[in-house]
Structure formats: C-alpha cells, structure tokens
Amino acid sequence: MDDSINDCSNITFRPPSALDGAQVHRLVSLCPPLDPNSMYCNLLQCSHFSDTSVAAVSDDVLVGFISGYLIPNQSETLFIWQVAVGEQARGQGLAGRMIEQILLRSACSDVRYLNTTITESNQASWRLFESIARRLGAELNSSVYFDRDQHFAGDHDSEMLVRIGPFSFGTRD
Ligand SMILES: CC(C)(COP(=O)(O)OP(=O)(O)OC[C@H]1O[C@@H](n2cnc3c(N)ncnc32)[C@H](O)[C@@H]1OP(=O)(O)O)[C@@H](O)C(=O)NCCC(=O)NCCS
CATH class of the missing domain: 3.40.630.30 (Gcn5-related N-acetyltransferase (GNAT))
Incomplete structure (x- = not known):
C-alpha cells in the first residue's frame, strides 16, 4: 500500500x-x-x-x-x-x-540572514538550502564551522556553515 x-x-x-x-x-x-x-x-x-x-x-x-x-x-x-x-x-x-x-x-521581523550547518555529504540538505537562497534572491556562502578533528575529535564529519542573505521577507502575524 x-x-x-x-x-x-x-x-x-x-x-x-x-x-x-x-x-x-x-x-x-x-x-x-x-x-x-x-x-x-x-x-x-x-x-x-x-x-x-x-x-x-x-x-x-x-x-x-x-x-x-x-x-x-x-x-x-x-x-x-x-x-x-x-x-x-x-x-x-x-x-x-x-x-x-x-x-x-x-x-x-528583523531577520535578514539564515544560517545553518551542513556536512559535505548531505546532498538533500545542500539542495534544500540552495533552493531557499534562490527563492529569497539571496547569496549563499559556506565555510568550515565545526571541524572534524579540531572540534569533533575525529568522531563526526566537519559541519560547514551555510549563510544565506541579506534578504527581506514579509511578516504576517
Ligand atoms: C532534506 C529534507 C528535509 C528535504 O525535505 P523535503 O520536504 O522533501 O524538501 P523540499 O521538497 O522542500 O525540497 C527543497 C529542495 O531540495 C531538493 N531536494 C530535497 N530532497 C532532495 C534529495 N534527497 N536529493 C536531491 N534534492 C533534494 C528539492 O528538489 C528542492 O529543490 P528545488 O526547489 O530546486 O526543486 C528531507 O529529505 C529530510 O528530512 N531528510 C532527512 C534529514 C535531513 O537530512 N535534514 C536536513 C539537514 S538539517
């Protein structure tokens, strides 16, 4: 089913x-x-x-x-x-x-930037945030944020900081 x-x-x-x-x-x-x-x-x-x-x-x-x-x-x-x-x-x-x-x-209401972190291998997540950046008409920049060895003691893939903005998006409530 x-x-x-x-x-x-x-x-x-x-x-x-x-x-x-x-x-x-x-x-x-x-x-x-x-x-x-x-x-x-x-x-x-x-x-x-x-x-x-x-x-x-x-x-x-x-x-x-x-x-x-x-x-x-x-x-x-x-x-x-x-x-x-x-x-x-x-x-x-x-x-x-x-x-x-x-x-x-x-x-x-004051938000002009959206940040997240993504591992290099999470393609679905990259596509999602690239799509959001396009819809917001904003730039997407990325850089290493939490490093595999320096921050995760080798136990977790590096997390890339993804920053989208600046943008403006209307509030409604
Ligand atoms: C990633 C996840 C949140 C996407 O949810 P979703 O509701 O299916 O995503 P959407 O339908 O809103 O898709 C948004 C964009 O991402 C793309 N996308 C979504 N999943 C994808 C996948 N598995 N592979 C490639 N692209 C994908 C869509 O094509 C769409 O792009 P478009 O606007 O250019 O067409 C969902 O697959 C999930 O929960 N995955 C497991 C957890 C995870 O990885 N979370 C993200 C990390 S925070």
Whole structure:
C-alpha cells in the first residue's frame, strides 16, 4: 500500500509546544543523518524556541519539524538547527514551506540572514538550502564551522556553515 502523503494542502503549520516533544524525538530518529538529540533537548526546542520553530501536522500526526533560534545578540540571524520531514511527506516542498512559515512570524521581523550547518555529504540538505537562497534572491556562502578533528575529535564529519542573505521577507502575524 502506498501511504505517501500526496496532498500537502491538509498539512497545517504551527509553533510547536512541549506536548510535541515526544513526536519530534521520534520523527528525528526516523530521519538520518540527523543527530538524534535527547528528548529533553527536543522539549526545550519545542518550548523555549517555539517562536522560531515549526511543526507540520497532518491528521494529528507530526510529518515535519524544524528547530530554529535567533542567534543570541544577533536578532538579524535565524539559525536553522534541524530540518526533519517524514519519508511519506518528502519531495513536495514541505521543508521549504516550513522555513517560510518561520520567516513570516513576527519573531523574525528583523531577520535578514539564515544560517545553518551542513556536512559535505548531505546532498538533500545542500539542495534544500540552495533552493531557499534562490527563492529569497539571496547569496549563499559556506565555510568550515565545526571541524572534524579540531572540534569533533575525529568522531563526526566537519559541519560547514551555510549563510544565506541579506534578504527581506514579509511578516504576517
Ligand atoms: C532534506 C529534507 C528535509 C528535504 O525535505 P523535503 O520536504 O522533501 O524538501 P523540499 O521538497 O522542500 O525540497 C527543497 C529542495 O531540495 C531538493 N531536494 C530535497 N530532497 C532532495 C534529495 N534527497 N536529493 C536531491 N534534492 C533534494 C528539492 O528538489 C528542492 O529543490 P528545488 O526547489 O530546486 O526543486 C528531507 O529529505 C529530510 O528530512 N531528510 C532527512 C534529514 C535531513 O537530512 N535534514 C536536513 C539537514 S538539517
């Protein structure tokens, strides 16, 4: 049986709450190569960073989630921490739409730059952020941020900092 979600129109977007923490934990664990953080970390993302994170829900099931935050003392820069889209909901523009939903919030009214980190090998993630840069009509620059040996003691591939901007994107709430 094909249980893919073919119609994105019944997906609703909202800021997450702590009640979503367990579902977020499960979704992230089903989305390699994402780091499965502790459920406690997901609860903090869903509560402290709710204004800059998004839950995509279909029939009460979490099908997509983005954790993000404004970098402390840099209200112009939204940092996207993790993007997770359940396998059944991929390939329909959901990740891009979730990022737009966050940028439209009043919490992001000063945001002109979007930062994230990506490992060299995560092609889906590179394509996603290249696509977002195109839609925002903004430059994308990248450089090593956390180095495999210097920062990860050889245990994790280097994470490249990807910075998109400057851009302007209207708020609506
Ligand atoms: C990466 C991920 C979030 C993409 O979600 P999605 O909703 O399918 O992405 P979208 O449909 O919004 O696609 C956005 C762009 O990325 C491209 N893209 C998405 N997945 C891709 C893949 N596997 N390979 C190549 N390109 C891909 C799309 O073609 C689209 O480009 P376009 O606008 O030029 O057509 C999803 O595959 C996922 O959760 N993967 C596992 C976790 C992960 O790697 N997260 C990202 C790291 S933070």
